Amino acid sequence: MTSLSGRSGDGRDQRNLGVDYVIHFKVPPKERAEAEAGFVRLVQALTNVGLTTEVRNGDNDSLLIFVKIASQDLLSQQIYRARLQDWLHGVRISGPETEASRAFKDEPVTEAERLRLVHDLITRPINEGGAGVGEASQGSKYVASVFPLHDQPFNKAWIQKWSKKYILEQADIDEIRNKFGEKVAFYFAFLRSYLRFLIFPSALGFAAWLLLGQFSYFYALGCGLWSVVFFEYWKQREVDLAIQWGVRGVSSIEHQRPEFKWEFEAEDAVTGEPRKIYPFAKRLQTQLLQIPFAFACVLVLGGLVVLCNSLEIFINEVYDGPFKQYLAFLPTVLLVIFTPAFSSVLMGAANVLTERENYETTDAHNAALIQKQFVLNFMTSYMALLFTAFVYIPFGEMLVPLLEFWKKTAQAVTFSDKSLPTQHFQINPQRISSQMFYFTVTAQIVNFATEVIVPYVTHKAVVKAKQFHSKGTAHAQDHAEEAEFLERVRNECELEAYDVTGDYREMVMQYGYLSLFSVAWPLAASCFFINNWVELRSDALKIAISCKRPIPWRSDSIGTWLTALGFLSWLGSITSSAIVYLCSNTRNGSGGAASRLTAWGGLLSVLLAEHFYLLVQLAVRYVMKKLESPGLQQERKERYLMKKRLLQENLGKYGLERSWAPGVETTDKITRETLEEEARQSSIRRQGTPEEMFWQRQRGMDDTILIGRKLIEQGAADDKTNWGKPSPSPRA
């Protein structure tokens, strides 16, 4: 039972009293009757699919419904079926072990697997054999959340272990997989690989910073090479991990989104089952709206950045009047106010757009949403640096009209008719470094604070406040032996759900800084290295203490983020070379660099860098393909062995393995029976088909050899054209 339940036998899980999931059920005071009806239906549905329930009071007009699977039999049945389904859809290679008990022995059930299947049982639609929690008919609007409970002792041990370890191992990631599912584990695996790979650019960047300074072609080259290798490595590693964790291909068998609207049903081309279809062409039409959406993002957010940056430049480097030290904050304030405002509007648009694209599966929906968000994030993250690198530093003079605009605006605002005190505008080449410093150090620290410390403190404060408020209320009336447990559950109810997307986004955006701009400040990689070492642990901490325990979803890759990484790597090859070309002249602070820059030089360096990048990519891919990944090899091997076993089981009985004697009559007896044979042969010659006659002339190996020899000898005897007449048979 130990392996089947997915609980370790040391009783740790006892602290959760065997609860698989908690359903946080809201009872709004104004809709009590409907909520009550919904509650009854919910409990009935849960019971019908074989789940045991308990109900307790929650905080703020809510109930806590505790759910566990009723019997071990049911659980093992569910798991066995799920594994069969996986095999049927090509996720698992080895066929079904026909004896369930042996199957569980060969491959023990992890906690993540158990929780995933119970969650599936809870949320699957009723007509597909689930409890339908989340369906509108099941009072979904009262279900605030469905979540598993944290395994506190595990979490404590986990955080302690990780905070003491300098280097994380694959086993640590596997542990996460077993506990929180593959989706979360993939994030940590990615972060771990990324951290390890960062060593190279860190060292290179540090050396370049010491010896070559900013804007070195050498560093740009090294960094580009690194990004290709890292990208290709991860692409392979991802597949390896998916195979190792037995999830390769799961992304193709995701369940349908409940919100998916279908237009007609058609037979699935593969399984032959009826399938709900939304026409591809129709979706493509909606998808084309992404183009104006991207333009809007570029225009709105790009415009904002350009305006604020030029204002900042004006205030810092041209304006010389009163309140300069206060006015210097104005652009930042504007950015801080307007960026989130605009972003949230655009984000809303992205959501609406994605909703209208009407994807079949949650994965596809999320991928489409992430793509749109990526455009947004790209603008807010990189636009300022792009502006500095490609406009301000090389072509600062071009900004003069914009600065004039600000000057006039300032005069208009202050109603002064005398000219504002200004100083001569001069390009400050250190601007890009300070910006990079901000993005790589300041922003990461701020981010760490908002991500881990703030939620933690807030949560603690809320808990304290609640404890203070709820003195003497329902909570005090819990059964004494459950009180502590229920308290903990109520606290977990208040926590945010963990969203791995946000963490991915952070890392991918960081990768973008590295790939696109680190040539302007080679120390970036070192900073990222330190940051990520902490990040790896702080993300663990975040899951453990400031989020609900995540539902252990499966996943076979980091998904659409891989595309984003590839895009940033490629773009990095272009921006890095362009930055080096454009900015290296201004490094020494000499103005008027633009005069020495030629358009063709810039284009050529971009062209060369990009093609170098593509060439290296080809080469790396070639080598990677040759060095077959251990995962794929493993997969092929399993498949081969499985087939071989099948062959041995099924084949012996049909006697195909028996050895056979070559079916050719040799002619050893022929000499004894020459006369009869001769007679037979001549009769054949008269009556047989030409084919029979042809093949009867030399009846066996010995005949052929004899005649062949004779032919060769005749050739030797009269070496002219008249080879001797071949006799029809050696007996003639």
Added chain:
Amino acid sequence: MTSLSGRSGDGRDQRNLGVDYVIHFKVPPKERAEAEAGFVRLVQALTNVGLTTEVRNGDNDSLLIFVKIASQDLLSQQIYRARLQDWLHGVRISGPETEASRAFKDEPVTEAERLRLVHDLITRPINEGGAGVGEASQGSKYVASVFPLHDQPFNKAWIQKWSKKYILEQADIDEIRNKFGEKVAFYFAFLRSYLRFLIFPSALGFAAWLLLGQFSYFYALGCGLWSVVFFEYWKQREVDLAIQWGVRGVSSIEHQRPEFKWEFEAEDAVTGEPRKIYPFAKRLQTQLLQIPFAFACVLVLGGLVVLCNSLEIFINEVYDGPFKQYLAFLPTVLLVIFTPAFSSVLMGAANVLTERENYETTDAHNAALIQKQFVLNFMTSYMALLFTAFVYIPFGEMLVPLLEFWKKTAQAVTFSDKSLPTQHFQINPQRISSQMFYFTVTAQIVNFATEVIVPYVTHKAVVKAKQFHSKGTAHAQDHAEEAEFLERVRNECELEAYDVTGDYREMVMQYGYLSLFSVAWPLAASCFFINNWVELRSDALKIAISCKRPIPWRSDSIGTWLTALGFLSWLGSITSSAIVYLCSNTRNGSGGAASRLTAWGGLLSVLLAEHFYLLVQLAVRYVMKKLESPGLQQERKERYLMKKRLLQENLGKYGLERSWAPGVETTDKITRETLEEEARQSSIRRQGTPEEMFWQRQRGMDDTILIGRKLIEQGAADDKTNWGKPSPSPRA
């Protein structure tokens, strides 16, 4: 038997007297003894593996050994085993039909399959169960060739049918596959697809030629788009065909090359069998020599082209002295002499290099060789046009020093001290059109002649001459009823082996002209369309009458040519845009165009065109991926159904399909047994684990609902913070 033998039942094959293969065995007059020994060993080996032999006289000191498989049993065994092997290696999806007879009924044996397996039996090494023909120990140096006999009636019908049909269908290609194997069939399938796709650029080119003239951006764009779509289409089509023909993945299970030298043996990671290994790193080292090889090709052949072209320009457009009309042929003569000479030297180097790269399989070896040849062909085919398009037309003036060089050389050669009569050098923008005309029309016609007419005429002449010479020799002494047949076999002995690589090369090079240069002469596509309509038929004719019948090898794609096509498409996007930019100004014949050209303009147009190409490629791939190819769908379906069948066969008995009752005790009896239960519960409460106690409070759905309702009602009653104390059970 009909289906098993792979022979159609109408007796057509009778003309070949059931012969599967002919081994043409040379007996050099000076090595008669060795040859005889080799002959004996050969016949013994053939007999040992179950083949029947007959021997007859051949032409010019040679023997003809006729081979057929001895028994139907052996044949069916071989086929069944081969199919099992295919399944084991993942080429076939459906598992082995355990009854051989049913297997052959479900999937009849084609002539190609039978011949392939017999050939395998003949050539497989002796220690792997074959006759080892081709091994050095088997007197391989006397074996001139091993080939199947042409099916004359089929060939006649085939050529007649094709010459009458305007449009070929898939069925026609399938027929080729069944007769000549997948390798040949893939060529015809490719040519057919290419021909059909050519309609678009033909029409576009014709329209552009009428309305826009040369060097139109519009045509370049259309042609680029077309090449992307065609390339992606074929990539998918290739997979579809491979699945349809049941050969997907065969390229990975090719046999080892006999010449392969291994360094050590290691366990195969997949099959676990011992495998001969040549270290990858060592091969990579040798492969790096390809880079200097490519440089040598570019230098030697490129230099030759530049020299001859500039000489030609000098003679045609500058020189105005005596013998101009004769001298005009000089550059062509030089090219005709030196190109083959240099090519054959470089080709030798390519062969040596490929040999040293020491590939494991014939496929890999050929692919590597083709790659190197592609560099050679690229230079000889396109260099002249590249020179005209990128040097002569836009920067003609730059050639003046080179022309001066020729002038001086000419003066030196003629020993004249007075200046040669010259005219002012002027760029002739029509040069590129006339070159394109040469390559698309003249060269194709010449090629048709050398490929089909010349070999046919030669062969006929040789046959006639031989008939004349050999009057009264061995041939006249054949058995009367075999004479005609033997005559035919002797003639087929003289034919060339069919090499599909040459045909592919021709088509790929043609595709290159279209993709790279057709913007300079938009009629090219139309010419190619006409040419290929003929080519499709003339290639069939070539196989049928001027080549030995090809051994029906399998193949799952057009192989490395796909890479070449992709490369040419990509390069086409660059050259087309560059040609348009560089040459469109000179269209009207005005000299000095270079002054109006800027480097950044050229680079920008190249950059834009290439990125447009890459973007379109991404988009087309996205759409193609969404519209899953019928082949892949078919494959997935087969795999799914196969598994489902397996599941149904194996599963029922273990009772996993039985329906289950939810394992939760409902509490309908509890009201009757309240007292006992209460007692039991309290005893549990004292002794049970916290977990047991927790889950015992509400024992079943009804309890949970009851208590939940009570909690909700209490909340309604006193809507402040003090929710009523929940009773431990409804009975309390």
